[in-house]
Amino acid sequence: MSDPLTEVVRLLQPQAVFANPISGKGDWAVRYSEYGKPSFCIMLEGSCLLAVDGHEPFTLSAGDFVLLAATPPFTISSFGPAPCIHLDPKTMTEGAEERRYGEQRGAPDMRSLGGAFLFDNADPQLLISLLPGVVHVQNSMRLAQLVRMVGEEYMDQKPGSEFMLSRLIGMMLVEAMRSVTTGSAPPGLLRGLGDERLAPALKKMHAQVGHAWTVAELAQAAALSRSAFFDRFTRTVGVAPMEYLLSWRTEIAKDLLRRERLSVSEVAERVGYGSTSTFSVAFSRHVGQSPSRYAASGSGPG
Template identity: 30%
Template structure:
């Protein structure tokens, strides 16, 4: 499995939310749901996304925006100045209120996953939201700006017509359909973003195209529990130990075993949150001989013991 696919696997939608909003200017909503990742597109009209930090980003018809949480942001028909009160507020429990807390979900409901003012000539905004982010996706999220936009004129999103049709349907298996559409939107948008002219994709993405480092990364991600050494990895890709170490560090920014350790810690963090997981079982799945060995490495890398992390204690990246 390639690196992007592995990272996206930890961001796979499971019960993701889709909404359609029909509005006419002036319109504005503050999103403070704490979600790690959300996608927005305007099937009609235009708007702006104003993150908590950084300049507002224009969104035109057919563009797709990826917004990284959990910080709140404002989506509106115009750039939103700091301190100005929006019309609507979106909360973590997927409820919509006025800024003073008055519920509005029932008043704005227009049909299946559709809210707003019911205007025909206004903007038609669709968004999909990932509710939970596994730690495996942390390396991906760290590579993204608060808001990124892929322009329709440069790279039209191939799944938008299907999204427009499915978001208002209520058929058997609909949640599974919407989850997969959300994943497809994210994958196609990120690939277009990373591959755009003049783009600066993360080192691990660029390195996948290298004839030496690319295969090495795929080996590490395919079998992270294996007792890899630089020599074994070099033999697997058919180069000398010194050549692999030099090339890998140059392109990825860290030596092969340091990269593997970080990836194992990301995997362990995700596995520790699974129901019924034990530190010993997780240790074996990510290449450590015992719970003690994993605990030592995890605490050194994350700043908290695995047992404490599993119960929700805050961690600091090593």
């Protein structure tokens, strides 16, 4: 049976578009302006304070992983007061040279790796729509192991590091998404996967995206009455079952058109439409342009 989280990561194909080692000693503070796209922070050593606009400040400790889905303005700092340095993440470039804040000499109190995701032409809104504004994963032995490996790969820059980092970042993304299936996610796929009744139905939809699903069939998979399933799905996932299926079929279709270079008729058949014209109308309504134009442009709007 298809795993929905694997499918999401496969569609996004995450890579670390840039990452910078950051260290601090003594009292220091750095204020980043809005970035607007998914970014992450990996704590390698020590601890610091993270204050994301619109959220309560919290402590980051070694082994922690933070994912900011849309990256609003935020401040990262020591625990003591300090003058704030202002930076624009959109003008920062990748580099293995460590950015040092506070006291310039001596062993740092904290070391971290901060970066942003590149999703291989995919629309990052797919990820942003799945996650809460701030994902903070802590006390995870599995994640701590990944954090250590990312730090080693990034600092050593051995042959094959780019490939290794892209895979490790993808694994961290899955761990982050797993961590929010327990109820902290906004209405959507992740919250649905955290619901023991809805999860089997969602997995069936993803496993056979081209099947002519009915609400009755999905309700049976969830062991719920048709009306109870419809209400629970709509409340938990945020849209009605058939609307969700349409949305996911569109994401699959976008991938097939862009990456697989299939014809419009082949894609229509693959994602469960009886005719090319019906598929084209549904795709155009959802994406804002026809399948053929989307395929020719190489990516969607934005």
